Amino acid sequence: MKKNLIVSIKDLAFGYAGRQIHRKINMDFHRGKVVAIMGGSGCGKTTILRLIGGQIKPTSGQIEVDGKIVHEQGRKGIYELRRKMGMLFQHGALFSDLSVYENVAFPIREHTDLNEAVIKDLVLMKLNAVGLRGAHDLMPTELSGGMARRVALARAIALDPDIIMYDEPFAGLDPISMGVICDLIRTLNDALEATSIIVTHDVTETFTFADYIYFIADGIVAAEGSPRDLKKSQLPFVKQFIHSEKDGPVPFHYQANEYTSDLGL
Amino acid sequence: MIIFFENIGRGLRLKIIRLGAATRLFFTIISYTSENFKRFNLTIREIYYTGVMSLIIIIVSAFFVGMVLGLQGYYTLQKYGSSEAIGVLVALALVRELGPVVTALLFAGRAGTAITAEIGLMKATEQLSAMEMMAVSPVARIVAPRFWAGIITMPLLASIFSMVGIIGGYVVAVPLIGVDEGAFWSQMQANVDFSYDIVNGFIKSLVFGIACTIIALFEGYDAPPTAEGVSRATTRTVVTSSLAVLGLDFVLTSFMLTV
Numbered sequence: 451m452k453k454n455l456i457v458s459i460k461d462l463a464f465g466y467a468g469r470q471i472h473r474k475i476n477m478d479f480h481r482g483k484v485v486a487i488m489g490g491s492g493c494g495k496t497t498i499l500r501l502i503g504g505q506i507k508p509t510s511g512q513i514e515v516d517g518k519i520v521h522e523q524g525r526k527g528i529y530e531l532r533r534k535m536g537m538l539f540q541h542g543a544l545f546s547d548l549s550v551y552e553n554v555a556f557p558i559r560e561h562t563d564l565n566e567a568v569i570k571d572l573v574l575m576k577l578n579a580v581g582l583r584g585a586h587d588l589m590p591t592e593l594s595g596g597m598a599r600r601v602a603l604a605r606a607i608a609l610d611p612d613i614i615m616y617d618e619p620f621a622g623l624d625p626i627s628m629g630v631i632c633d634l635i636r637t638l639n640d641a642l643e644a645t646s647i648i649v650t651h652d653v654t655e656t657f658t659f660a661d662y663i664y665f666i667a668d669g670i671v672a673a674e675g676s677p678r679d680l681k682k683s684q685l686p687f688v689k690q691f692i693h694s695e696k697d698g699p700v701p702f703h704y705q706a707n708e709y710t711s712d713l714g715l
Numbered sequence: 716m717i718i719f720f721e722n723i724g725r726g727l728r729l730k731i732i733r734l735g736a737a738t739r740l741f742f743t744i745i746s747y748t749s750e751n752f753k754r755f756n757l758t759i760r761e762i763y764y765t766g767v768m769s770l771i772i773i774i775v776s777a778f779f780v781g782m783v784l785g786l787q788g789y790y791t792l793q794k795y796g797s798s799e800a801i802g803v804l805v806a807l808a809l810v811r812e813l814g815p816v817v818t819a820l821l822f823a824g825r826a827g828t829a830i831t832a833e834i835g836l837m838k839a840t841e842q843l844s845a846m847e848m849m850a851v852s853p854v855a856r857i858v859a860p861r862f863w864a865g866i867i868t869m870p871l872l873a874s875i876f877s878m879v880g881i882i883g884g885y886v887v888a889v890p891l892i893g894v895d896e897g898a899f900w901s902q903m904q905a906n907v908d909f910s911y912d913i914v915n916g917f918i919k920s921l922v923f924g925i926a927c928t929i930i931a932l933f934e935g936y937d938a939p940p941t942a943e944g945v946s947r948a949t950t951r952t953v954v955t956s957s958l959a960v961l962g963l964d965f966v967l968t969s970f971m972l973t974v
Contacts, residue, residue: 543845
């Protein structure tokens, strides 16, 4: 099992500006698996992706990617690790001055010396995989939200990464686009034999295709398991989250003074 | 009273921190120099956006500045019976001062704001983060080419400004007012020194180019990733660049006149 481990988070703690976001996070991500990280807004899900990518450093604990401790790497080491990763940002983060074709070609041009004919074939193959080969000459402003997300996905897999990270891939999408993205995450993960790490709070969609799920709350992993196990879970937090209950362990009201005292009664 | 001094101290500390961060950005850019010159096409593209696209405003402004100099200069010089010196007055004013300074001010307003807004928006829309996650340094790929483009562009724009300004001065002085054409050009030729006036003007525009470009780049790179943050950064680019240009102009002129 250890051999298949590609990302391992051990006793991770992270905070900034006096605010502790993660207290003690332990997670393992195995090759070939689609793993989701779920939790309420602001619980630090996206921060975990940024920590895995080495964009920020943990306060304590460590993250190992392919056997290397991320925060101990220099710039060169971090860049070498990142070449094994692809990341889909929440709103795509396509380069607005480049066409769809050039966006997908960008990482290939930056990291390889391939000639234009090979680059063209690769780009069209990646775009075909997300169903947008016909849109290669459009500009990002001409794409719908779902299409932009798919182009960004094609760009993220341009160099056939070992790890694909998705930051809220379903946010703001219509049901059809959402279904397409779900299908693509699973298909591409299996085709590339990669590991997918998905940060989301979309329960319905994620439970249909994820292999394993981590729930984060109060800076720790509050629950973990396969979608089937978690559906049966009696943990109050998991129940509240899965069934979209308004109140529960995650309170409806943000921490505040007594209502009556605030109103001066 | 203590709060007043606390606020001054906090403000000063913040300014020093930002100055340090800008200096660090400057040295990071320098560290990517060889990489940038290997991929000079990126810089050429930016020279087009910062230089060629600024040509209209530079040429039109220079022509009017030259014409005003011609008019003002003539009415002052004729009181002393030396209206033939109008050519040298226009040329020296433009080459030594107005060319580099006004070009830098226009550059800060036209190209500087565009650079800040572009980089700030790239940051706000996570394009810079995306680039970093692709193991591509945004400083090497986005910031450094714009820096070198600014440095190359500024002296070229300043020379075009001075040249067009002189033509503006000529149009007012010779065909409109009737100053002798021979005197206009020959006085200029005799009294404008290449190594002193033109080289000093070039040095000024080079320094202004470095200052305006690094300010615009830093403001964009450091902008909070929000609409308000980018808007404030763009305003700061114009204000800081303009003050820096005027302050540096005084310092450089003092050195140049004493050396």
